[in-house]
Each structure stands twice: as C-alpha cells, then as structure tokens.
Amino acid sequence: MKLKKITEKIMNTVFFFCGMVAIASVMLISVYMVLSGLPAIKEIGLTNFLFGKVWQSTATEPKFGILPFILTSAYGTAGAILIGVPVGLLTAVFLSKVAPPKLANTVRPAVELLAGIPSVVYGLVGMIILVPAIAKAFKLANGSSLFAAILVLAIMILPSIISVSETALNAVPPEYEEASLALGATKIETIFKVSIPAARSGIAAGIVLGIGRAVGEAMAVIMVAGNVANMPKLFGSVTFLTTAVSKEMAYASGLQKQALFSIALILFIFIMIINVTLNLILKKGGGGEK
Amino acid sequence: GTSNTSASDKPSDTVSSGGTTPATELSGKVSTNGSTSMEKVVGALAEAFMQQNGGVDVTYDPTGSGAGITAAAEGTTDIGLSSRALKDTETGLTGTVVALDGIAIIVNKANPVKDLSVEQIAKLATGEITNWKDVGGSDGPVVMIGREAGSGTRDGFESITDIKDKAKYAQELTATGAIIAAVEANANAIGYASLSAVKETVKAITVEGVEATEATVQDGTYKVQRPFLMITKQGETLRPEVQAFIDFALSKDNAEIIVNAGAVPAVK
Amino acid sequence: MENMITTKDLDLFYGAFQALKKINLEIPEHEITALIGPSGCGKSTFLKTLNRMNDLVAGVKITGEVLYRGQDIFAPEVDVTWLRKRIGMVFQKPNPFPMTIYDNIAYGPRLHGTHSKAELNDLVEKSLRGAALWDEVKDRLKKSALGLSGGQQQRMCIARALSVQPDVILMDEPTSALDPISTMKIEDLMSDLKEQYTVVIVTHNMQQAARISDKTAFFLLGEMIEFSDTERMFSMPRDKRTEDYITGRFG
Amino acid sequence: MENMITTKDLDLFYGAFQALKKINLEIPEHEITALIGPSGCGKSTFLKTLNRMNDLVAGVKITGEVLYRGQDIFAPEVDVTWLRKRIGMVFQKPNPFPMTIYDNIAYGPRLHGTHSKAELNDLVEKSLRGAALWDEVKDRLKKSALGLSGGQQQRMCIARALSVQPDVILMDEPTSALDPISTMKIEDLMSDLKEQYTVVIVTHNMQQAARISDKTAFFLLGEMIEFSDTERMFSMPRDKRTEDYITGRFG
Amino acid sequence: MMVNHNHGKSQTANAFRLSKKRKSYDTVIKGLLYLAAFITFALLVGLIGYIFYRGLGNITWPLLSTSPSALKGTIGILPNILNTLYIILISLVIVLPLGIGAAIYLTEYATNKKLVWLIEFTTETLTGIPSIIFGLVGMLFFVQFCNLQTSLIAGALTLVIMILPTIVRTTQESLKTVPVSYREGALGLGATKWYMIRTIILPSTIDGIVTGCILAIGRIVGESAALLFTAGIGSVVAKNIFAAMTRSGGTLSVALYVYVFERGEFNVGFAIAAILMILVLIINFGAKAVNKKLKNKF
C-alpha cells in the first residue's frame, strides 16, 4: 500500500518534470539570447545598432549597423508572402472547394512532400537553377539577389500556407455557402465573397506561420542571396538577419561575435512577436465562429 | 592546463588504422579545431598520422580560424588551426606555420584575361574598375565575388592587395567551394580561393606574370598567399601525442602529404 | 391567379435511391403552399429541386419537368444563378454570413450588380422592413449579424432573400429552430409576404401548416399523396394515409 | 442481515450545483438494491460516490458520511484503490480493455499482486464461471475481448469485477446498451451473484427493478424520495411522486 | 398580374444567362485556381525530377560505403549516413521519454490550469523558433557551457529541444483518443493512476507515438542550421555509437551543405539530395501508413 503511494508520487513528480522541460527550454533559450545579445548592443548603442546602415564587422574601425539586415528580412518576408500567399491560398481553395476529389488527392500529398524537403536542398536547387535563370532573365551580372531569396522563400512557405488555409476553408460551415448560392451567387463568387472571408482568421494564421518560417530560414537563403551587407535592392546581393548570423559566426571573435549574438537576439524578438500574434489569431479564430 | 582529455585509456575510435607499426607506442586523442580551409591539409595529415600511430585518434572540428584560436587559448582543444597569422591582440599563443597556401585569383573559363597586376586586382575589388575591357578583357561588368568578413582567405587577399575595408563585393560567400562554383557559373565573375581547392572548372590567372604553383608560393614570387598555422598555448608542455602530431606535420618526410593536399609545405 | 411553378412527372434519384416519385404539383402565385409529411419523405428534396440547390449534391439524377412561369428550369439556356435570384430560399437554421447586418442584406444586390450606395441603402431598408426587422436593427446595421437573436437572425435571412427581389420564396422549416414567440412573428410575416411573393414552406408542424398556408401538399415516401386547399385537407382529407398522418396516427 | 453500506446526510456538489441532497440510505448485505428515478436525478452520481469514482471529477465537493462495513470511506487512512477493490463497478456501456479476454480478467488480480500462473488461471476461470460466461469463451481466452458480442462483453466486465473478489458490486444501467436476450442473461446472473455479493444497480427500467431487486430507492432532483422493499414500493408507494413516476406519469 | 416585377415571360432567353462581367470573373478566377494548383504541382514535380535526374546517377556504392579520404582524394558519405542514424537514435531516446512524459502530465496529471496553459504555450513557442536560434543556443549551452564540444551528443540535445513539441503534440492527441471507459474500467478495479497509464493508456497510444517519431525523424533528417554549430561536420566513422557521440559528426543534410559550399562538389551534393528526397518519401509514406492503422484501431 505504502509502496503504491510512493510510486504514484514519484511518477507524478517525474511527469511534472517532463512537463517542465518545455518551459525550461524556452527559458534557457530566452536567457541565453538576452545574455549573449545584450553586451554588444550596450557597447554599440541600440540606435547605432538598429538603425546603422553600415555593417563592417572586421574593418579596422568596425561598424555594426544592422538596418540592412532588418530591412532585407522584412522585404524578403513580405515578398515571399506576396508571392506565396496568393499561390498558396488559391491552391488551398482549389483543393478544398474546386478540385475533383481524385485530383485533390494527388495534389495534396505533393504539397506535403514540399514541406518535407530539407532547406539545404531548396538552397542547392536555387543556387544551381534559379540564380543563373534570374541573371539571364533580367540580364543581370549577378543573379544572387533578394529576388532569388524571395522566390525560394515563397516556395518554402507554400506548404504551410496551403495546409492551414485548406483546413480553415474546410471548416467553413456549409450553411454560409448554401445561403450565398441560394441568392444566385456562382460557386466562385461564393468562395471569394463568403468562404474566404469566413475562413480569414485561419488563413491569417497560415500567413503568420509562413512569416515565421520565412523570417527564420537561413540555409536556403544563404545559398542564393549573395550575402553582401547592402541595403536591400530587389536585384542586389543582400543579407538577411539569419544569414548575417550564420555567415560570420564561424570566424568571428570579440565584439564581432557578440554583435552576431545581438542580431540573433533581434531575430528572436521578431519571432516571439510573430508567435504571440499567431497564438492570438488562433485563439480568436477558435472563439469567433459562434 | 585545462586540457580536456587525458592521455590514457581513451581508445581510438577510427577504423582507418592501416596496420603499419608505430615508431613509438603513442595513444590518446589529439583534438584540432579551427579553419575550414585547412580541412584538406589537416585531414590528410591526420589520416596519415593515424595510419602510423594506431593508438592515436586525431579529431578535427571545422569551426573557423577565430573559433580555433579561441579554443586553443581556452584549452578546449589541443591544437587550434588558423588560416591567418595571429593578430597582435591574440597573445599567449604560439603559432607554428605548417604550410603556406596560395590564394588563387580565379575567373570564368570564358574570360580571356590571363594576367593581372596586384594593383589591377585591387582596383577590380574596390570597384574602381567596373568593366573587363579596362583590363584587357571583353566588354562586360566585373562581378567581384569574395569571402565573408573574418575569413582567413579574405584577410590574406585584402592584406596583400592592401584594400582592407575597401573591397566591394557582388557576393560574399562563406566557403571556398561556393566561390569556385559562383565563378564557374558567371562569365563576368572574379574571385579568390585557396589554391588547394581550385580545379579545372575555373581559370586561375597569373599575377604579375607569376603562375600560382607550389614552387612560386614557396619561393614567394607568387604574392597572394597566406600561412596555415597550428596554434598552441605558449610555454606549455604538450602531451607526447600532440607534440608528435605537430612534429609529423613539420617533418620533411611528410611534405608530400601536404603537397598532395594542395598546399605548400612550410619547411623547404 | 396563375401557377407560378408547375412540376410534371418529377422523379429524383440520389444514386440508386429514388427520393421523389412522379410529383405533379402546381404552385399558385401569391399564395402560401405548405409541404408536410413524415421525416425523410422528400419535402426538402422537392423544395431544393425548385431552385436547383440539388445541383450541388453529387449523384443526383432528375427526370420530368419543372416550369417556372412556363420556363423549364433545367433548359440549357437557363442560368442557375438567375433562377436562384428569382426563387429565393430560407433555411431551417438561420445562416447569417459572418459580416455586418448591412453587408448581409447588401450581399445579394451587390452580387447582381447594384453598387450605388444610395440604391443599396434603399434596398437594405426596404428588405428589412419587408422582413419586419427594420425597427429592431436600424441602429445596429454595422454590427455583426451573429449578434442577433435566433429569431432576428431568421428574419434577417428572410430580408436577405427579399433583397434580390425574388418572385418566389422557399422556406425549409424556417421556424423549427426558434422559440414560440419568434415563430409567431415569422408566421405573421409570411402572411404579409404573400401579398408580394409566392411562398412555399416545408413544415413538420401541422398546426403551422393549417394556420398559415392556403394550399397543402402531403408527401409520403417520395410520393405526393394529396394536394388541396389547406382547409379542405385538414377537414376532410381524401386519402386514408393523409388522415392517419394529420390525426397523428404515425410520423 | 447487516448493512453493507450506510450513507449519512450525504451532500454532493459539482461546483455550485448540488447533485445530491442529504441522502440517507442503508444498503443491506447479500441483497440487490435498485436505484431508480428520472434522468439527471443523481443516481449515477450516488453510485459513483460509493466507490469514490467521483474523485476523478474536478470540482466535486462531498459532505456527510459514507460507511462501508462501518468504515468511513473518506477517512484519510482509507486507500482508494483498496476501496475500489472491495467495491467493484460495472458500467453502462461494456468497456473491455483492448487486450485478450484472459488479460482482461487477470488485469485486476495482477494489479493487486497475484502473478502466479496457476493462481491466475484459477481466478480467471472462477470469475468467468461466476459471470456465466466460461462455457462460451473458454476456447478463446487468448483472443481479443473486443471480438465478443455486446452482451458477452458486459458479462466479461462483470467477470472482471468479480476477479478481484469484491464485497459489493455497483452496476450503472448495466443492460441499457444490450438486447433483450443478453439483458435476461445478465438479470439471471445478478440473482446468482447476490448469494455471494451485495449488488447495487442503477436502472431506468422499472420492470427490471421490480423483477430483480430486493430493495428500491427512488431519487428525484438529487433527493432520495423513498426507500423500501421493492415489492412494497411498486405495490403501494408511500410518496405521491413515487407513484407518479412508477405509473409513468412523468420521467 | 405582376405589378411590381420587371422580370417575366416576356424576357428574351438572354436574361436567363449570367452577365458577361460575372461570367468572365468566374472564368478568370477559375483559371487562376487551376494555375495556382498547377504551379504548386509543377514546382514539386520539377524539383523532385531535377534532383533525381542530377542525383540518382551519382549515387554509387563506393560513395555510400566509404569515408572520405584526404590522402586518396576520395569522397564517401558512409560517416554521414551513420551520423544521421546515430543522431536520430540518440535524439529519440532522449526526447521520447520527455515528450511522452510531458504529454502524460498534461492530459493525466496536471490540475493547475495555468501551468497547463504555460506548458502548452511554451511548447507552441518552441515550434516557432527558427533552427538557427536553436543552433546558437545549442552552441552556447551544450557545446560551450556544458563543455560537450562540437559533438553528436550536443547536436542531439539541441534537436531534442527542437522536436520536443512534435512528440508532445502527437502523443497528446493520441492520449485524448483513449476512451474514458478504459480509464474508468481500470480505476474501478482499484488501479493506481500510474498502473493504469502503464497498462492501458500507453499501449493504446503507441500509434500516436510512432507518428510523432516519424515526424521527428523527418525534421532531424532535414535539419542543417541547428546542427552546423552543435554537431559539426566531422566525417569519420567511429567504432560505435558511444564513440561517435563525443566527436563532431555531420549528418547528410550538413554534409550536403559542406560538400556543395566548401568544396563545390555538386555531384555529391545532388547525390545526397536525392538520398534525402528518398528518405522524405519513405517518411511521408510511413506516416500515412501509421495514420491509416491508427484510424482502423478502434
């Protein structure tokens, strides 16, 4: 009897600790990001750091301005969303509402497969096919550019946008659609005027998820973006927040290294904001259906 | 002495031991850590060393020169590897040059330019010259491709051409192979890469008439070059297997290995 | 009074299952026609055939004719959106769109090409008045329709149906999800509606059919057993089965 | 005959809602006590209180006493697993574990420390015989219990309850998910069981209560209205409400 | 008749038709829908086709079965294959108990609503953190602070944090499908909670756990950013998994990056990419199969 009670207590404690691992991990990550990111910001000065336009980390008089990276990440993500969302959303609509079931069942696994392809593979193909193709198509000396990165990211966020949007579209009560059809709307009109607006919180969640992925991607981007610390230009060589960190981390030392951690901290803060937004949208979406 | 491994009882965990009898019975682990461009040289040396000394396990962490130097200073590795000379601020360390590495200036195979002066190279890199026809090539924009800040190769290139902080790159790539690939793919590109890695796919030009070869690097006539260093803590007695590995790298008998790995042995 | 809708030998199959069998029915203009019958007898199926909402169901096969003002609704030149604009529908469960009340009502007119602000305002007010809802919601037109009570929602759905100025309004058990007071309001409304519209209503509530309809059709197992004036049907049904049903002996 | 279980002024709250009100009941040994009453009156709640299965529900508050053989079951020294071993339970829907019949029956004994193969075999046979199932399943003991019919599954659940050699068996509408033949078998079984066990059964079927039980308690809105010999309860109920209920005037 | 309506019999057949504007809207949008689906599909077919076209021919037995030799100048990815397997194994061995335990805590034990919310929120948060940040923290914490060096074990521990949410979520989903009646049955016989979990709940959850594992393996196989700074790029075949744990080891994805970027060996790169694609296909297929089984279970 005693033994049983003790085992019960022990197991309870063990499981409690398992449960705490997630909390501990997030705390660990936050603490490390802040601790390692703050010193350089202190030394450089927050405004100089965030709004400085020049990054020359190894110059004799080093400059640590990460505005180019921030803007590049913002533009790159926006561009990827601009391309990925229409294609993704339309594909989701196609799968959920228009496609004959057989066709949908062929396209859907294809989408899942896209999600499973490792990012280095995207980078590799981007580097070999996309970059030269862009150079050729736009008559550029150099195809490694923000534009190349945007295309790669757009493809990479497609699966999450498609699958989340499709789920949201499938959850739209059929009564809405019936009502619209009964008023003399065509199927397409119904989808775009009723179904999509009704599914918008789910679709928004998919977009935010896509933003998160795009902001955080490093390995595919580093292979196609050119990686020069320029202010963003569509057909110019650029550096994202992620690639700024991974590019120099291996060789960095001293303040340069600390500054890289500061970039990571900024990236981390961005991502946390996106996560919280996502959570809010999802919560709202769950409650708003009534 | 915060050396992390003890010399005893760590068995080798490699399968590459060739079965040759070792001169002296060495055992333990030699950890090396640092420059990625030294991968080939260190890899070859380690492989050969372990063939001779079945009991020793040489490990290599390609973390980058900066990290390698730090690791050596902190004692978390036995030998730090650096593809650049130690800076004045990096004190308390001994750097042993084990090899020299030519930095080949490479252009696309379709590019007719065969030779450039150091000054021309500098101007190409800083963007003073923007068209190939200004240096005897065909009409076309110059696409300068370089390494990321902190790279030993970049450090070497920019010191010799004396353009530190002034280079303007169209792309900054994080590794030698990527530079070669990018130059291969772009008819207007020019870049620089460790001589050891340059293959038929791109064209290495001559600098002031001197071709980048083992001999020209060694005698110093080929100017664009940098040293490969093994970094240890100053004034510390190294464990026998660590010392043996450094000696092995410096030995004349093993110069062949370094040559085969594409670098130039430091000992003449 | 002429017939608004006429069906001739209408058969309907869901795959192999025949849900409607040779239905011949004439729905007169400006009257309320009630469809009654036990669950599963085909009332909803019949109703949905009239504005071709059944087109949406996979595997439906229809033979026979349905004439709307003499026009065969299955004829190739008839566009289904036009038909549904002419023949509106109100569903069992109120189904407002998740938008403002105004946008709900303006949805149909916009769809069919009305975009002028003034015209829309006008239509919205007229439709809401027509559905006896204007006074209750005129101050909250820009609020979400989901905030209305069930009865209000249903009247809003009726207003939405009116907004495209239909000829006929089909209603499938429009009060079955509502409380008695809301039900009463909607029944009152229907009597008003028939002044301008032709109304067909499915109901499982015989009292309701008796109270509000002019004509009643009794369905059983996919067949139309009897169709006559409501008064007559409830006082002296011709068919034994009709009698059994309305006296509550089965169903 | 002594009382097996006695409750004294038992109150039970789900949060703010009081589901049981001052229940005083004495359940005699080796008899079948039936609990009847309309849906939601608290029968299941009361039953689950007896072996503290209610502990699992968050927000339950219990006051008053429940004595099992004179022992307060809420006393801190009482281990709930011991209590549940003594007071077994059979649920409304048969709930075999997804394992073999043998393992289902052996589950309880193993739990309580019996691991010898011979002993287990013995117990399994005895329990299955006790539940009048042995002959039907003796050749398929190593087959999944999910393959049994509903009635067999329920008897297997009874066998499982018997396997830990309890004193009391609580049954919450044990036959409501079963066909008439299976129901009869289980009713027969219960009569056998009371030789050895004390049985408390919740049923919504008054005929069943009348057929099988010795004592009947009538619950209404959380109160116990009447408790007496079954025969007496059904022939001359003391309370008007009991009479109304058993004659079918409400419920 | 008809006083207030402008539609009627008199109208030409044209009036029954959809207006030109609406018709073209319909057609255009429908076209866009098909186009979008086509783009998605074509991307995939093109991507996979190209990778297989460039990669399959470069997969050779020596490539698969040897280590790279600097002396001989040959390339082999055996160490990377082994490292991938090892890191999958180590990560799963650590993350499974943790993840399943956390899921059990959430569904079976936790009573404090706020704590449950916090755990679920942080688990969610972990899902959204990019690999590069895991890589950095892994480097700072496991590699440097815990002094594990750049090693498979440091990489595996980093991955553990990364895939924890996957395991927790799938296990939780699966736990929720275990019928209450099983719990009642066990507890009604006097089982303690832990006994019930061990004998009834966990066995019924096995499929969900397998699904979680498959998803996790998918992430591990594809991961590179988080491993570059934690597990490193070593390519030596260790004697056994324990020896491998303590030294730097590159997985296939990392090796792809290294071979392409450091060495410009595109053929090897595509060979590895093709191998990765085959793995992804197998993993997707496996997940489907398990899910199917899961559905047929009850």
Ligand SMILES: Nc1ncnc2c1ncn2[C@@H]1O[C@H](COP(=O)(O)OP(=O)(O)OP(=O)(O)O)[C@@H](O)[C@H]1O
């Ligand atoms: N989509 C469908 N596919 C196959 N059979 C269907 C479908 N819709 C309805 N049915 C069948 O057709 C018959 C008539 O259904 P219908 O919905 O018209 O009945 P109803 O009279 O409206 O019943 P209720 O009063 O329950 O609404 C039923 O037997 C039903 O099962």
Ligand SMILES: Nc1ncnc2c1ncn2[C@@H]1O[C@H](COP(=O)(O)OP(=O)(O)OP(=O)(O)O)[C@@H](O)[C@H]1O
């Ligand atoms: N977990 C719970 N939380 C809150 N209220 C509950 C809970 N379980 C039961 N109740 C309420 O307690 C009252 C009694 O429920 P109980 O299940 O005991 O009724 P019952 O007599 O068994 O009914 P039935 O014949 O339908 O099974 C009901 O009003 C029910 O809604």
Ligand SMILES: [Mg+2]
């Ligand atoms: Mg119906």
Ligand SMILES: [Mg+2]
């Ligand atoms: Mg009950």
Ligand SMILES: O=P([O-])([O-])[O-]
């Ligand atoms: O040797 P690097 O890789 O630092 O140029």
